[in-house]
Amino acid sequence: MKKQLFRKELAQFQPYVPGKPIEEVKKEYGLTEIEKLASNENQLGPSPLAIEAVRKALDDINLYPESTAVDLKADLAAHLGVKPENLVIGNGGEELLFLIAQTFINEGDEVVVASPSFGIYNTTTSLLGAVVKTVPFKNKTYDFEGFLEAVNENTKLLYICNPNNPTGNIVTEKELDDFLTKLPEDVVVVLDEAYYEYAVVDPDYPNSLKYLESRPNTVILRTFSKASGIAGLRVGYLITSEHIAAEMNKAKLTFNVNRLAQEAARGALKDQQHIARSVELNYKSLDAMKKFFDEEGLDYFESRANFIFIDVKKHSKEVFEALMRKGVIVRPGFFWGWDSWIRVSTGTMAQTEKFISCLKEVLKD
Numbered sequence: 001m002k003k004q005l006f007r008k009e010l011a012q013f014q015p016y017v018p019g020k021p022i023e024e025v026k027k028e029y030g031l032t033e034i035e036k037l038a039s040n041e042n043q044l045g046p047s048p049l050a051i052e053a054v055r056k057a058l059d060d061i062n063l064y065p066e067s068t069a070v071d072l073k074a075d076l077a078a079h080l081g082v083k084p085e086n087l088v089i090g091n092g093g094e095e096l097l098f099l100i101a102q103t104f105i106n107e108g109d110e111v112v113v114a115s116p117s118f119g120i121y122n123t124t125t126s127l128l129g130a131v132v133k134t135v136p137f138k139n140k141t142y143d144f145e146g147f148l149e150a151v152n153e154n155t156k157l158l159y160i161c162n163p164n165n166p167t168g169n170i171v172t173e174k175e176l177d178d179f180l181t182k183l184p185e186d187v188v189v190v191l192d193e194a195y196y197e198y199a200v201v202d203p204d205y206p207n208s209l210k211y212l213e214s215r216p217n218t219v220i221l222r223t224f225s226k227a228s229g230i231a232g233l234r235v236g237y238l239i240t241s242e243h244i245a246a247e248m249n250k251a252k253l254t255f256n257v258n259r260l261a262q263e264a265a266r267g268a269l270k271d272q273q274h275i276a277r278s279v280e281l282n283y284k285s286l287d288a289m290k291k292f293f294d295e296e297g298l299d300y301f302e303s304r305a306n307f308i309f310i311d312v313k314k315h316s317k318e319v320f321e322a323l324m325r326k327g328v329i330v331r332p333g334f335f336w337g338w339d340s341w342i343r344v345s346t347g348t349m350a351q352t353e354k355f356i357s358c359l360k361e362v363l364k365d
């Protein structure tokens with residue numbers, strides 16, 4: 001029998017199709033300016049304190065980084081009011097999602113996710129042989145009854161993306177409290193709070209840190225890529241029970257977060273003003289877009305993140321391409337099976353106005 005070279009799970013995977021590089025899009029369409037509003041980055045840029053911290057750290061890049069990110073953990077622990085032992089630091093939230101799968105999944109274990117939601121939950125776990133059960137949204141939000149029906153004695157992990165990517169809406173504290181009291185305690189709940197800083201201004205947004213005491217099998221994910229504006233350096237973190245953090249730290253790569261990234265994150269954490277300015281701009285950008293969608297009668301999800309999901313009533317591939325020709329890149333919803341929806345990130349007011357005027361023209365055509 002011929003040897004099977006690759007992991008058998010890879011046979012079901014599709015290759016990742018990256019967006020075209022900006023320079024290529026410019027050349028192809030004869031454009032001088034492109035606004036990339038497709039990856040939910042912080043268009044205000046990085047905090048000056050993060051940049052300064054990177055400059056200082058440059059002199060030491062002959063040395064390996066701290067493998068346990070000891071200084072960053074100390075700063076974060078003080079900021080959050082938890083112990084350093086509750087934290088796991090990663091090369092972006094994405095690496096941590098992979099680490100979660102590696103820590104918990106044996107072949108045949110079950111995982112519950114919502115749809116539409118962040119695709120990485122599916123890929124990181126199914127690569128390791130997990131069976132992924134998908135529960136579609138109901139009435140434009142999480143179907144928690146459907147979640148409970150999907151859970152059985154083989155369920156290891158259950159993911160709640162809050163705010164949800166790509167829809168941007170939140171699960172409220174009350175909804176989450178109700179759901180978690182009904183969920184078996186041995187199911188590990190991953191609360192993906194990548195967009196936490198934007199959402200926390202909503203009084204209904206859950207204070208998830210309280211679950212560290214009441215429900216130890218909870219893992220909270222946050223990142224420095226969004227409101228903190230250092231996506232290019234890759235730093236994210238998990239807040240969880242000491243027991244889970246210790247197991248995860250055993251599984252992680254030794255030097256997973258580089259020296260510049262650790263220091264940039266410390267700088268960004270100090271600059272809460274930059275985060276506040278980013279959040280303020282975000283809601284201004286969202287308000288301008290919502291005003292336009294309301295005028296045009298377009299349906300959208302109420303967003304508490306730095307992007308918004310809109311029904312453009314045409315195929316999203318067509319709208320995506322037409323917007324790209326005008327110099328605005330968005331994320332088409334057909335990736336999630338929501339064919340007439342697009343996801344657009346917030347931006348500066350100039351970027352936002354440009355998106356609005358381009359979309360207006362595209363919808364008229």
Ligand SMILES: Cc1ncc(COP(=O)(O)O)c(C=O)c1O
Binds near residue numbers: 092161192222
């Ligand atoms: C919901 C969600 N979780 C996690 C991440 C991972 O972010 P990063 O790897 O940049 O920390 C993202 C990035 O877009 C996201 O949207």
